Amino acid sequence: MTDLDETDHRILRELQRDARQTHQQLSERIGLSPSPCARRIRKLEADGYISGYSADINEHKMGYGFSVFVSVRLDKQIDDQLSAFEAEIARCAEVVDCWLMTGSFDYLIRVAVRDLDDFERFLTARLTKIAGVASIESSIPIRRVKYQPSRLW
Numbered sequence: 001m002t003d004l005d006e007t008d009h010r011i012l013r014e015l016q017r018d019a020r021q022t023h024q025q026l027s028e029r030i031g032l033s034p035s036p037c038a039r040r041i042r043k044l045e046a047d048g049y050i051s052g053y054s055a056d057i058n059e060h061k062m063g064y065g066f067s068v069f070v071s072v073r074l075d076k077q078i079d080d081q082l083s084a085f086e087a088e089i090a091r092c093a094e095v096v097d098c099w100l101m102t103g104s105f106d107y108l109i110r111v112a113v114r115d116l117d118d119f120e121r122f123l124t125a126r127l128t129k130i131a132g133v134a135s136i137e138s139s140i141p142i143r144r145v146k147y148q149p150s151r152l153w
Contacts, residue, residue, distance in 0.1 A: 004049070007032060011040055012049065012152050019053045056149075059096075064112040068119050068138050070127070071105035075134040082106075088130045094122045105137070 004012075010030040014021070021029075027037040044050045059065060074081055082100070089098050089109065097110040113119045119138075127136060 008040060008044060008049075009152060011037065011044065015041075015050065016149055016152065059112050063114055066113050066115050066119065068111045068113070068140055070109045070111055070123075071101075071137040071139075072107040072109065072127070072133060073104070073135040074106045074132045076132060077106060081132045085130060085132060092122070092126055094118075094126070105135075 007030060011026065014026055014029050023034045023038045023041070026041075027034040030037065032040075041050070059067075072085075074085060085107070086098070086100075089095050089107075094111045094113055095109050096112045099108045100106065101108050111119060111122060113122060123136070123138070127133065
């Protein structure tokens with residue numbers, strides 16, 4: 001449960017849609033004057049509901065339009081090995097998302113590369129060389145069906 005009211009939710013939805021809009025524009029869209037709107041934004045930031053602001057970069061335009069989801073199983077699930085794997089993955093520019101998972105695999109990562117050849121280089125030169133990696137399973141997405149940066153309701 002949260003202590004947010006409907007106005008806070010409208011502010012968050014609007015900022016998620018366009019965080020570059022001015023306080024004046026935002027206040028007009030949500031039906032609140034600029035000063036109270038700015039105070040609410042500062043409170044949402046201070047309370048941790050807004051953790052930062054960023055630009056949504058188009059990976060295709062950057063030349064990394066080929067995504068691969070990779071499930072990784074380690075040979076041991078002990079703290080040192082998990083930490084070592086995570087440190088190695090943090091150094092891989094190709095890995096844009098990494099999750100520690102439950103189930104039959106230990107990690108799910110999303111890799112953004114130029115093409116299948118680029119993925120093969122990443123796989124053979126980087127991922128398979130990380131100590132403790134026992135198995136890897138790759139899945140290539142066909143198309144994204146839904147994208148939402150954060151759940152708001």
